[in-house]
Amino acid sequence: MAAAVFPNQTAPPHCVGSPTEMRTQGGSENNLKFICEFRPDEDNSVNRDFESVTVILPAQCSISQLRLRICMKAQEQNCHPDPFAILDPEKYILLYARGDDWYEAHDDCQIIRTLDIPWSHDDSPCLVAHIVAKPLVAGDSEQKKNQQECLTYLIGHDLDNEASDRLGELTFTRRKLASPRRLELRNRDKVLYATEPWVTQAPIPNELEEWLNRKLCLTLHYMSKISFSIQVDLKATPDVLLEVFRRVMADQRVEYNSSEELVLKVSGREEFLSGENCLCDFLWVRQCLKANQDLHLSVVPVSQLAADTVRFVDWPLVDGFSGQFSSHDDLSLLGKDLDDIFMISLWDCNRKFRVKLLGFDIPQLPNKPPQSVYVEASILYGGKVLCSVSSLPKLFGDEVLWNEWLEFDILLRDLPRGVKLSFTINTCASDVSPTTKDPKPGLSRDSKVSLNKHTDTQKGKTKILYFVNLLLIDHRSVLSQGPYTLHMWSYPDLEDGAITYQADKLSSATNPHIDESMAISFLLDRYSFPVVLPNTFSHNDGSGSPTSDLFPDKSTSSTQCTSPITDSLSPHGQFLLPPKTERVSLRSPSPVFNTKRDYLKRFREESVQYGSNLPHFLRNINWLDRRVVEDVHWLLGLWDPGELDVHVALELLSMDFPDEIVRKLAVRRLESLPNDDVLKYLLQLVQTLKVEPYHDSFLARYLIQRALRVSHVTSRFT
DSSP: HHHHHSOOOOOSSSBBBBBOOOOOOOOEHHHEEEEEEEEETTTOOSOOOEEEEEEEEETBBBBHHHHHHHHHHHHHHOSSSSSGGGGTTTTTEEEEETTTEEOOOOOOOOOOOGGGOOOEOSSSSEEEEEEEEOOSSOOHHHHHHHHHHHHHHHTTTGGGOOSSSTSSHHHHHHHHHHHHHHHHHHHHOOOHHHTTOOBOOSOGGGGGGGGSSEEEEEEETTTTTTEEEEEEETTTTTTHHHHHHHHHHHTTTTOOOOTTTTTEEEESSSEHHHHHHHSBHHHHHHHHOOOOOOOOEEEEEGGSSOOOOOOOOOEEEETTTTTOOOOHHOOOOOOOOGOOOOOOOOOGSSSSHHHHHHHHESOOOOOSSSSEEEEEEEEETEEEEEEEOOHHHHHHSEEEEEEEEEEEEGGGGGGGGGEEEEEEEEEEOOOOOSSBBOOOOSSSGGEEGGGGHHHHHHTTSSSSSEEEESSSSTTBBBBEEEEEEEEOOOOOOGGGOOTTTHHHHHHHOSSTTTTTTTTEEEEOOOOOSEEEEOOOGGGGGGGGOOOSSSSSOOTTTTOOOOOOOHHHHHTTTTTSSSSSSEEEEEEEEOOOOOHHHHHHHHHHHHHGGGGGGHHHHHHHTTTTTTHHHHHHHHHHHHHOOGOOHHHHHHHHSTTTTTOHHHHHHHHHHHHHHOOOHHHHHHHHHHHGGGGGGSSOHHHHHHHHHHHHHHHHHHHHHO
């Protein structure tokens, strides 16, 4: 498959490099020119002239529109046997070369100006890119099938059964993560990876301190030619032992290839002593000291180590910008004709979010069905309920219909990435009817509640029966639209002891047992174009200057502010200290601060004093206010990850902090951890993946990178 999919590449002349560089060197930003070659999968000859077409289209068009233009041009020039097949991504893929790799323009909604493709200049005023259209290989090769069977065996689950949608999150994430995986394998030092030692940075235990003043007896073995014992100091390094070995071999006149690189291997174990560490830092050496036993090491030529060759059939890499879009200014509807609109910016949507509840059905009624039920719809962000509305109660049955709109007191433009729409089916008390809508849910203090509070309903007059979640902004940053039918999970009883319920409650996974699970149907507003979440407001946002107040609206907090603004912002004041109130709401009456550059700069310089309070500070942020979030992101971008304690970084990776930049800061702190600390927290980090809003996350990429870099971490995954 690899040879059939990846055509031979020819580097385009006068390569510009990056989109930023292409703007500085001139050329039209409004139109882009693509030269598309049609290459059959059975012929990859470099010397052959392939049929090609040239298309020019606006820079804000999508990959889907690029396919359409290529199809129209191919039909016009009669240079392709089946031009309409180019429109189908399942039949034809669009590839471009960057360096030694081929990348696929995988996301149909991606803006072509965001492609990380080599741009060049020609005689036209447009910037030029070369792409290749190739038919997708039908069926899988025997090698790929064997590879998939091996992967299924290792993880105990067949991913291909769930990867039917090429743009679904599972398939999309697997495609995107192939790029950092391949890069890590390419840059990996095979010898260092194979001989990675087990060391610790912890001080030597008290019971072993006496060994620091004594000599350790160790025996060196070289194949079947020689073995000898020596007394060494615990401060010696493996290089010292190898130097002793070479002198003994010379004295004994034992033949060996002196030019070959050697490594020390623990006899009888797949463990090595290498690097610049002292002997007392190796875990196996400490184990020998505790057991009061001699240390036996084999001197092994590096050439005899197991080959570290990764052979696998992989997809073409996908563009690293897939799932991201241009700035809000590029997508804004202002001043555009209808023909110039290809997608809508979410920040242009000023209407309130709503959902039409159609109803639910269940194949088999429970043993003890309730008399009446109602549906509660909530907006979840992390572990918090931002807003919730409830339907009217109805008698329970195998099919219950509502056909009513539920409106939330949250504007569409305020929805952050990672926000979820949650549905729960609840029993009704016979004497109490739920309200159809929470009073001012977005403004009340009780509207932002922890998920733990929902478990209290089990003890009250109502009980949660089923639940399910939907990501409102999907993994490609596209707003969900249209009808949905989701299969729900049964709410665990308290006696079941569902320890992981809080993490499961946040999951957007649906019940795979569709034949026996409750199914809820609803309708989201539909639009004429895809509604996408922009990356930035404008191209000039890279300046990094704060734009607004760091805390909530003045209207909700001016009466609560009792201290001067300058004192509150001062690092010596109460900037990150816990508030006096017990509970903090998303729109809580927090003090207002006129954020100034000098105050934020001063806070940055002394932020090391407040690292332990950072989680509490972030819990008080209004994450629905985009300007506030921009200021927080600017602040976190200036924060030195090394100033954070590891336990603070782990807390920032909890379900309370779904923001990507917050989690990125925490992961950057983990990158500096030594291997023994990574192993200490590895289980916790892997479990934390359950609360990530999306499969593709900074934490997932960090764990993949560390596992491919350190063999001991790899063994823990398998």
